[in-house]
Amino acid sequence: MNARQPFTLRRSWFEATARARLQALLDPASFREFLPPETSEPSPHLAVLDIPGAFDDGVIIGAGRLDGREVLVIAQEGQFMGGAVGEIHGAKIVGLLKRAQRDKPAAVLFLADSGGVRLHEANAGLIAISEIMRAVLDTRAAGVPVLALVGGSCGAFGGMGIVTRLCSAVIMSEEGRLALSGPEVIETVAGVEEFDSKDRALVWRVTGGKHRYLTGDCAALAEDEAADFSRVAAQLLAGWQEDVPSLAALRAEQARLSTRRTRFAGLRDGLDVWAALGVAEPGQVPLMDRDSLVDLKKGLPQ
Template sequence: MSDSLPLAEVAGRDETASWYEATARERIAGLLDAASFVEFVPPTARETSPHLHLFDLPVAFDDGMIVGAGRLQGGCVLVAAQEGRFMGGTFGEIAGAKLVGLLRAARETGGGCAVLLLLDSGGVRLQEANAGEIAVSEIIGAILDARAAGVAVVALIGGRAGTFGGAGLISACCSHVVVSEQARISVTGPEVIETNKGVEEFDSRDRALVWRITGGRTRVLLGIADRIVSDRIECFREAALQGVRQAPAFGLATLVAEQRRLEQRLRTLGECRDTPEIWRAMGIDEPGDVADLGDEAFAAVVAGQGTRHDAR
């Protein structure tokens, strides 16, 4: 059973706390206006996975997915937060259904409520893989439907589990993506690459390599994420508010522009095998020093590269 605290017990927690170290409920409490969150399908509803008991595995009464409505500086938001400490924040049948339902509710507001996705996930839950894969596809469809209806969908990423597999695909469909330096985003996780291709291809225990390839700084420079913030809940709050207000329009022109951007990126960077080669190809001075730059110096590098939101 999940040991995450009810939101009422963490409502007074300092919003300057570390996003990386916080639980999903602590992130919600620090992110939203005080006492504004109302949870849908709370732990008291006991909606647990119907599959995990077959593997003699413990369940969580919220299935590692917290959904509800609240206020962000007075504005209406619908929120979904994954608990990365429960089975790596993986998607299963119940967690997926809760998120799909939230996104469909957001679509019905016609833009009246933005959506905040606090992603912290290793991907699809292997013990209910088929249900998890279906859930991811339904979530992607629901995000696109919500955006087409004028809803801003903002992903906030910086937790322990990262954002891998289906979660990585989901983040790519959002209006705006906010990361910290601790964030990791990829379709295929380091351990999966190593298992299938060998340690010579990718050493998942090499932390410098993992963050160099999948980490927050890399994802911002490549245009996979839009903004990088310090690892504090208050910084994510400020960035979430900005992301909601500046979410780009969504339509055919947006998709065409994004496709052109990705095609150009592939032509320019497709032969690169590691990030220093990428930075060199992008014209960044001293590419080997990107990971060691201070926040202000790194922000200047990002500003020099422009943003992907000319496309999104």
């Protein structure tokens, strides 16, 4: 008789709340929340519009340990207004990043799950996004890496898509999505002929974690479970030395992106992009597990 295999509880990152992700990501009992429920600061703008707010305004900030290293953490709650950034939401993120610049933790872990700016707050939300962008860059300049973890139901779009790509590195799951404009926005502006937001397979082929990994927009892929996001983040941080981009490095990256834009001009589907990258059987990519995809990328022409 075969011995019974031990039961392991898997926790989906995609389906979890922000608080559940933090508890599972960090070392046990190490999370300490800043501005907890008793110090509630709901958005005054939503109250004026008679829209229900949330005590944390859709984002949790705090400190904890990852594999023994002291880290600061930001976790957006996609289940509240799609993780949209408003004034209070943005101020909490900026304050946490400024604390990182002062305290010099091993890293800031940014659990992004947001469709972008909270339109209800108009300019206040736009200003908040710009302040977060500056704070991320200032934190990196202070020698503290900022790792973006993307795998929630809202992905990282709009201004949060930009913020995510300003981070030191991006970790995604296959279920994660990352882009500037969301599928619904593209369809609304350019029409369904340009992009059908209801074609979920197409959406993931264009914005999903596998696509972003193959095109070099994320540093590592994680499985859709908190334990694997934790493992991959700890692995990335081991021996990490934050490299503040020089002007020469930024120009080289701009040249790379310009070349990529020319190379993929006119391609409308991830399948076409993967073929252009040298993938022999692009149709097999959505069916591959994480390890197979990593091996596939290693074999692609550089």
